[in-house]
Amino acid sequence: MDFLGLYLSIPFCRSKCTYCNFASGVFPAAYHERYVARLEEDLRRIRTRARQWSAALPDAADSIYLGGGTPTLLSPALIRRLFTALRREFAITPTAEITVECAPGQLPPDALDALAEAGVNRISFGVQSFIDSEARQTGRLHTRATALEDIARVWAAGIRGISVDLIAGLPGQAHESWFESLGVLTETGVDHASVYMLEVDDESRLGREMLLGGARYHAQQVPDDDQIAEMYTEAIGVLAGCGLAQYEISNFARRGHESRHNLKYWRREPYLGFGLDAHSMLRSRDGAALRFATTDDLEAYLAGPVWAEGPRVLSREEELEEAWFLGLRLNEGVSVAALREEFSPVALRNCQETVAELEADGLLQRIDTDRIALTPRGRLLSNEVFARFLAEPALT
Ligand code: SF4
Known part of the structure; x- marks a missing residue:
């Protein structure tokens, strides 16, 4: 029996990281309620859509992932509304993996309470670097101390699963500081880590500065490709030494703590993505893969209709x-x-x-x-x- 993975994109950020080219941005809080209402509407409509497309839509989901963006910028009341809507439309299995992405320093106590009450059992922290100057230079708003405090607060709230993201190749990063970040990560004892090699998109602010010159985003301090590759290789060794085995190009986990949700993408299992620039894959009744996605334009998304073009049959x-x-x-x-x-x-x-x-x-x-x-x-x-x-x- 197939279980679905459910992804909700929450594209709101407090500041835009210099390397980021996701469909996310700094939007007024006035958008939040409209956005959640749109998500509720999409969740209500998906069964009708699936029928129109002759797609097989499993009733039950065993993973939920709120990403973006910074989902915890939503008020606790809006977070509760989203989980109520998800549980109304889908049978969420009792052992479902329920993950929310968090930016360290942006997890207010009432948001953390709302997540714990909603059954969230995994937080993915976008730390990127435990070196304060490196984090600051890329537009992150946290320090090492706030990141470590947030990890402790999440555990204290009873949420046991934690993943930490790091990026190899940030401006100003060197081998010493990279080892320091890895060392702090491994000392936390988290059960999952993601390590990405910096890939600068030309459309990000950092990417434009690398192409056109300038000093505002420290583009001239980005390590070269060979250095980034070395850092990535070093990370594989350090993390393995602490029990975090690589199971995917960018992902590392203690045994049994691999991300169930992300494994669905790589194993081509069905998932539904809701919200801005969210991608989905279902199977047709005769087994073909159907892929469909939403727009990456926030105003167009809010105006609807979503999935107007229907799925692409592979x-x-x-x-x-x-x-x-x-x-x-x-x-x-x-x-x-x-x-x-x-x-x-x-x-x-x-x-x-x-x-x-x-x-x-x-x-x-x-x-x-x-x-x-x-x-x-x-x-x-x-x-x-x-x-x-x-x-x-x-x-x-
Ligand atoms: S918090 Fe994430 S989504 Fe938001 S700007 Fe930074 S990298 Fe992009």
Whole structure:
């Protein structure tokens, strides 16, 4: 039986981080109520939409994820409304993983109480750096002390699951400060961490400064690609040494604490995304993947209608591509037997040449008689690997 993952995008931030190009921004609080009302409406409508699209929509969900953005900028009353709406439309399993993203220093006591009351059992903290100057330079509003206090407050509120995000490659970051951030993270004893290599989007403020010059966002202090790759590799070793094993390119967990919600994306299990710039994947009644998304324009989203264009039905070729490049993100890799069963022996034979080339290049490896995974070097060059699977010949 399939369980859904439910994602709610809350695109409100107190300040815009210099490297960020998500569909999030600093909007007046007057938007909050309208936005929540829109989400409630979308939740009410999804079953009708799914019927119109002949999509299979599981009744029950075993993961909820509120991200964005900074969901805790919503008032406790609005947070309660969202969870009431979610529970009205879906049967949430008793052991569901319920995660909320938080920016350290932006978790007021009444918001934390509202999250605990709503059954939230996991907080993902966007720390990015435990070095105060690095955090400040990228527009984060916290210090190491506030981040550590917030972690302790969350545990004291009875929410046991905590993930901490760090970014390798922030302006001004050096090996010493990177090790210091990793050391603080591991001392906290959290059960999950995400480590991202900085990828600066040209449209972010930092990206524009890197292209056009300037000193406001410290673009000239961004470490080079080799340094960032070294930091990432160092993180894998440090975190493994503390029991946080890598299970995905950017994700690390103690055994049993992997993010159930995010695993759905990589394993191509059904999920629904609500709110601004939110993506969804359901299966049609005959098993094809249906993908659909909302606009990234806040005014257009609030005005509706959402999902006006309907879903895109993936071809078998596209599904096979996804099976490779999503599955390879995971350290467990891709099961060739499972792909052969889902697609066809011929389709798999068509991929053999690509796999062999990538193995010869040291980017893919066999981890047992069935599974193929990225090598450590392949993880550093994952986009290049994934692109090679996008040019596969047609299925027969
Ligand atoms: S808090 Fe997150 S979503 Fe908001 S600006 Fe910073 S990185 Fe972007």
